[in-house]
Amino acid sequence: MDLAKSITKLFGAKLLSSIISFVGLAFFARELGASELGTFFLFQAAVGILKLPANFGINGALEKRISGSNQPGIFLSTAIFLKFLPLTLISIAIFAFREVINEYVGTTVGVSLIAGLIAAEAYQMVMHLLRGELDVSRSADLVLLRRMLWIAFGVTSISILNYKANGLIYAWILATVCAFISGIYLKSTSTGYPSWSKARSLFSFAKFDVISGAGSVLFNWLDVLIIGLVLSQAEVGAYETAWRLASVTILLGIAVRNSMFPQVSVWHNEGNWDKISSTVSNMITASLFFVIPSFVGVAILSEELLGLIFGEEFVLASTALSILVAQKMFQAINQVIGRTLQATGSADLAAYAMIGGALVNIMLNIILVPTYGLEGAALATFFSYLCMTTIRVHFFKRYISMSPDWTGLGWLTLSSAAMGLAVWVATLVVVPNSLFKLATVVSVGVTVYFVVVLASERMRARAVKQIMDI
Template identity: 35%
Template sequence: MDLGRSTLKVLVARTGNALLFFGAIVYFTRALPADRVSAFFLYLALVGLLSIPADLGMRGALEKRLSEGGAPAETLGSALAFKAVSLSVVCVAVVTAGPLIESAIGMPYTGLLVAGLVAQEFGRTYVQAVRGELRVGDTAPIELCRRVVWVGIGVLLVSRGWGARGILVGHVVGRTVEFCWAFLRCRTPIGRPSLARVRSLFAFSKYQTVTAVGGRVYQWMDVVIIGLLLSGRYVSAYEVAWQVTLLVLLLSKSIELNLFPQISRWDTEASTARIESTISRALGAVLFVSIPALVGAAIYAEPVLSLFFGPEYVIASTVLVILMVEKLFQSYNDIVGTSIRAIDRPDLSARAVVVSVGLNLVASPLLVLSIGFEGAAIATGTAWFVNAAMQTRYLSRFVEIGFPLRLVGWYAVASVVMGAALLAVRRAVPVDGVAVLLAQVGVGVGVYLLVSAAIPRVRTRILTPGIAVIRG
């Protein structure tokens, strides 16, 4: 697998995904009342939380075992059999608890919740099966198509008066398209399930489940806590700020998806030197993006929220900046965490998740009650920092982590220069419209790239290889 080209494909698709989602959220927040939009976010939160017991880490285990090679058909058949049982149990529980769930969401959408969960689980299972075949780049158009379908149908139905239900229908249809396409792209046939393969999968998935719980807690627990302790207005504002900061993770997530199966294969071949070199280069790449993004967020948080989503969302300006710090830690952790799991030590990754999630669950409600919904962002950022520190310590036991300290220092210098230029530009030209905002962001990107290009180490380690990948 060509890591550079595959990562570029995923990055392009994920950028398209993010822009589509960003545009859709802008439209939905303006077309629907805040409480209807919060119902959609709560629906996504429930789907995310329910996917944990429905999957029990099996998707990650399937990708890991397929990337190692050996009895792929039997492995896929065993994973699907396990998935069918766990998903059936969860769906029955959801239907039984339907009235309670509908009361929590505020809308009668149990049927859509079950349909969305089933489509999502089988779709994502086959997507990760394709990745396990070391064909991560082939999943890029599948994920982009899923988002196009969801946004297209959601916007159409909302404009026709369907309200929040239209967004959910679009989500279900998009996931169904994802499943059909991934099923057709997967080259591994469905073999006969075996108890030995289920045990092998479960040996990995039991720890992957803990990691998945941590991911869902980080992603949705803040929304749930804010929804319980504050009003729906704060839920929508916090989630909008969260979605904006996710743009920073486009590169790290794209690299993470490609690193996992490749490092897994190298680990079976004992290619330690290649693993170490790749981790160092990956860390240098992701921090090249997340450090200047933090500076930009500190300058433009308020106008971004006001101009794109409306003045009622400006209350999340401080939250956006805090979450951008959290995304700095998370982008680093995306590389380190996936490397630990890829060398078949998901138990260590799970241990770090347990500690950090416990910290988040305790700190988040306490801080929300004491200082407001900014406290949820502080708790999450602190938890990610602890997680990253622990994962780094664990990974260093097996490979040497060549942290690019000098590169990070130069990134900071270039970011400070960029920030100074943007402050001067903003004083001279007030941000009174989307066009002006985008133009100033473009100026900031240009200044950062020019300063970076003038630094030999950054030019040779980051910019030149990046241009080579783009040119193919």
């Protein structure tokens, strides 16, 4: 497996899909408004929470076991079998409580929620299967396909069929189903017969992976769920839009995380700890490549980004956006360390750290959201990630000796500071009160950042090597 090539392919797919999603989200925000968009986000939050008991860590366990097994078909069939009962029970529960769910979300979603949950679980299983086969690049293709189809179906449902939030929901389900079907054709593993011994093997890993999965779900959706309970759907729409805008900064880190797991798992099986250590150090620097400058830029332009791109009613989340981008610095480190712990057989340690972070997240959201609104939700996420990252780094250093890439990190910080100064000066010359002027200011910052980064011979050599590898 070519790790550099896989990371770049996955990052490229995620970047392109995020650009498409970014444009689509801006269109949906302007066409539907924050309240209708908030309804769609609450539907996604409900699917995200329900995926936790439906999956119970099986997807992550499947990826781990397939990456180091000569019987992948039996593991795949066993994983499918294990998912059947929980999905059935959850679907029955959704149907029984559909009126309560509809009132909370703000539209009729009973059957749609069942369909969305099943589609999402099937899609995620195929994604983990492809990664377990060390075919990360094809999983990247599915990410891009799903995002493109969602935007295409969503625009059609709103512009032609005149649907509102339900149109986005139907488009999301249909896009997920299409991506799953495509994944079926891309996979190379054939199904076999379920095995109790393989089920025990899956559960031995899943029991810890489910904790990490639970924490991930809580970090992604708990704040949205609480905002939906104590505030308005419009505030849900504004906050989640800010969250997704902030998440663009972590795309390279996500590509690193998803590409590392199967390869690090192989190195762990071979006992190649030096390779793991050096790779983790480099991958942390790579994960922060866009996050550090984004924090500086968003701190200066948060109101303009939300107001000009999505609409004035989204500006109320501008402070939350700055906090969320700052939080991504901890997330970038956390996801590299966490996946390394999981891939090296220390999923329990990653899970314990996730428990600590999740508990902090729950308590702070309950305390801060009713009092401080969207800023409180963002602060809860910030401090909970700080807690979890600190714990994971502590566990990691107990087993793997690693020196951070201080030279690379220092140069990224210096480049970001130069970029921030350039952006501030540019706003004095060109007031960013239109999309064109905002794009001009951002272009100045991006140009200065890359010029300063590439002024370092070491960073320039890395960039050239990356291109040559690909």
